[in-house]
Amino acid sequence: MFPVVAVDLGGTNIRAALFPSDQPKPAHSQRVLTRAEEGPAAVVRRVIETVEALQLGDTAGLRMGVAAPGPLDPAQGVVFGAPNLPGWDRVPLRDLLARHFGCPVLLGNDCNLATLGEWRHGAGQGVRHLVYLAIGTGIGGGAIIDERLLLGAHGLAAEFGHMLVDPSAPLCGCGQHGHLESLASGPAIGRRMAELLAELTGAETRGEAYSASQVGQAASGGDPIALRVIEDAGTIIGKHLASLVHAFDPERIVLGGGVSRLGEMILEPIRDAFAAALMHPAYRDRVTIAAAALGDDAGLIGAMLLARET
């Protein structure tokens, strides 16, 4: 079986790993800070160095799979640019890497590839129809439909965080109003916490930033404001999951990303709002919600599968 190098290019970390087989166990792996603020040329160079640090040795038949933030064009291998990759504008990442390493390179949206990873080796195993939602700094998604990864006509599908759920919601990072991401991502949870505290104290919000895990810690300690903020986020996520079930009719929903790791304090309102928002009993009892099983490795494992199976 040919070896695969998988790369996960994120806004914070670049990760690379050498997978000798189709099992999700790398022989070697590397992680460095992305330093995205240095721009695309520096980041691409750093991706190359991270892969080279794997000390590949004999690379006969090597293939490479790369997960990167969307929107991107998997057919052309081009990253269009994302909020957490400043300066990226139609960067031909696939061809840059293929030329340097002299091997086939496949590029995919990180959330789509995480979906593939969770489906094959994580919390989505055994189903034919899966919806994945990654709730973190942003909210991304992916879907398996009849055992095939949903890509859409141009590789731009499954942006489930960027769907209208409430016209009164704050401005989304994508520049639109009303999206789930602007209500339930990590930064949205932190911002809502600051707003409610400012309302209570009568103070102006001073752009004070909380992280979702800080809000989670406060909630664990019994802070009623933090509990309410997390419950509200869980409720809108649950309602949106019902919409996605009406649209996709999956057997399973897998929840990944940092926010979903808040555990039961957010999973419970998600499940409650989800069950209450299904439009017909026919959907109920036919779909289960599961927490992602692969953690930060989902995208990397998905990139490995992409390179192996395309």
Add this chain to the structure above:
Amino acid sequence: MFPVVAVDLGGTNIRAALFPSDQPKPAHSQRVLTRAEEGPAAVVRRVIETVEALQLGDTAGLRMGVAAPGPLDPAQGVVFGAPNLPGWDRVPLRDLLARHFGCPVLLGNDCNLATLGEWRHGAGQGVRHLVYLAIGTGIGGGAIIDERLLLGAHGLAAEFGHMLVDPSAPLCGCGQHGHLESLASGPAIGRRMAELLAELTGAETRGEAYSASQVGQAASGGDPIALRVIEDAGTIIGKHLASLVHAFDPERIVLGGGVSRLGEMILEPIRDAFAAALMHPAYRDRVTIAAAALGDDAGLIGAMLLARET
């Protein structure tokens, strides 16, 4: 080529047609009123009579395709029941017809089959990825993904009218709040017209019912309230279509149903709101919106294709 009888069971009409080939031209067709208020036994009998009235003659190799309102289970051939089919609760329509006619019968969701019809013979020809939205008494949908009809794990997918778009929206016919259907279906447009008129005159709304086509006529005559109601409906439809493009990334959107036949007065706000609500330029210019081409025949033609191709 074997003959196919296609049936479209709607809340208002039962239609049946005999198709000698895979072309969308029936040799004979019949239409009768459904009289849904008489309940499932009477309606099933009427479906049988309508098919028998086609005077099938030699039926060697005959197959039958049936479009019915969802939710339904296409694998089991069971109609779960719909608001416009009162009293239907898990009716095994497929087996009832198969036993009576002694031929294979295939059952599908009417909007899904209309999607299939428009894709093969209507406004969706030539694409691999299509989203269909039927805006009428209800709002239903369908999707073609990589040249395959989206059914979901249990045949319940593509209920695009029943997705959360605004928590402040009126109660939806399905019993949930905030769905597109409760803001932009024909009855929703008529209800909004009555509300705005009552607000202006200070009168109580007397449950006065307008139809969407009455509102359309008033708008054609320059009535500013009617124009605003239709523009508001078009705007929320357009925003939701952007969400669906973010989810499915289709090459084409096809709009069917009675409301979409209001023409430019609703299509223009739909297109404007849609274009403004796309999250990234990568989507723009890669997707077109087209009016459905098959009119009321889409479901019937889709049922014919289902029977022929399954």
